[in-house]
Amino acid sequence: MSYQRRYALVRPLPRSFSAALQQTPVPINVDLAHAQHERYTEVLRGLVGQLIVVPVDEHYPDCCFIEDTAILVNSVAVIARIGADSRRGESSAVYSVLHKLQQIEPSLRLHRLTEPATLDGGDVLQMGGKIFVGLSKRTNQDAVLQLEALFPGRVVALPVAAGLHLKSVLSALDDHTLLVEDAPPARAMAEPILAALPDAEAIYLPDAVAANVVRVGGTVLIQDGFPESETILLRAAAQRQLEVAKLDMSELIKADGALTCCSLLLE
Ligand code: GLY
Numbered sequence: 559m560s561y562q563r564r565y566a567l568v569r570p571l572p573r574s575f576s577a578a579l580q581q582t583p584v585p586i587n588v589d590l591a592h593a594q595h596e597r598y599t600e601v602l603r604g605l606v607g608q609l610i611v612v613p614v615d616e617h618y619p620d621c622c623f624i625e626d627t628a629i630l631v632n633s634v635a636v637i638a639r640i641g642a643d644s645r646r647g648e649s650s651a652v653y654s655v656l657h658k659l660q661q662i663e664p665s666l667r668l669h670r671l672t673e674p675a676t677l678d679g680g681d682v683l684q685m686g687g688k689i690f691v692g693l694s695k696r697t698n699q700d701a702v703l704q705l706e707a708l709f710p711g712r713v714v715a716l717p718v719a720a721g722l723h724l725k726s727v728l729s730a731l732d733d734h735t736l737l738v739e740d741a742p743p744a745r746a747m748a749e750p751i752l753a754a755l756p757d758a759e760a761i762y763l764p765d766a767v768a769a770n771v772v773r774v775g776g777t778v779l780i781q782d783g784f785p786e787s788e789t790i791l792l793r794a795a796a797q798r799q800l801e802v803a804k805l806d807m808s809e810l811i812k813a814d815g816a817l818t819c820c821s822l823l824l825e
Contacts (some may be wrong), residue, residue: 560775563578563607563775565606565607566603566821567610567624567655567656567824568624569612569652574618575813579619579644584812585752585812591809594806594808595807597812598779598807599611604775605777608693608699613651615648617648621645623819624648625679625680625693625820627649627652628649628656631689635824636670636705637653637670638701639672640676640696641678656668666776666824675692676696680722680725680816680818685733688751689713692724693716694718695722716747717747719743728744731761731771732798733758735760735794737760737761737794739762740762744769748760768787768788770817772823777801778802779804780795781817805817
């Protein structure tokens, strides 16, 4: 994978973000969350061919977490059926935008997951040509079956033993490097991924949220504010001659949002 991205879709953070779903309820500074999300958006704008902004919808406090609405595999977009009832409608606006994009990108194909499948894009990791799907509170086996039909031989399902989503504790720095929280449940989640990708190595980080990075071309976006993990990430990035952009997303983390959650990237 080259990680060059022709398009990135983002969705602004709504004023209703204070009502976003949280595993651990803590007050959110919505103004600061806005500023953090805007900086994320501007950094991404500088790295991709075209940034597409999906209109905000105040009815969906979590709508800035656009990753959960779809998965993009080469020129195929699979529209998710989000696992949380309160979020399920978030996918419609993303479908509309991708449908319009087909006018200038006719090779783009759209599929929809159908009931009883439920899937959040945060449970899907693409790495080394494989599509790893975390079975979680949000993503079920029916979704795995539907993805297997679309991408034969590429889907690997595994249980999510820690965090909200699969990518709450791990992500790909590149096709050969898996970043993983250094904790037993996350290490157990990484095992089937490393078994499926014999050329891949794991790098373990003390902070779960720091193990979620966004790779765009020769740049990697990492979380600011986790110094021990940052030291390890900076070393890994330097070894791979990658630029690093640090982003403070403290207020989005309170709603279980990580860096990958805030964009959909299309090659
Ligand atoms: N707040 C993100 C989620 O629960 O889906």
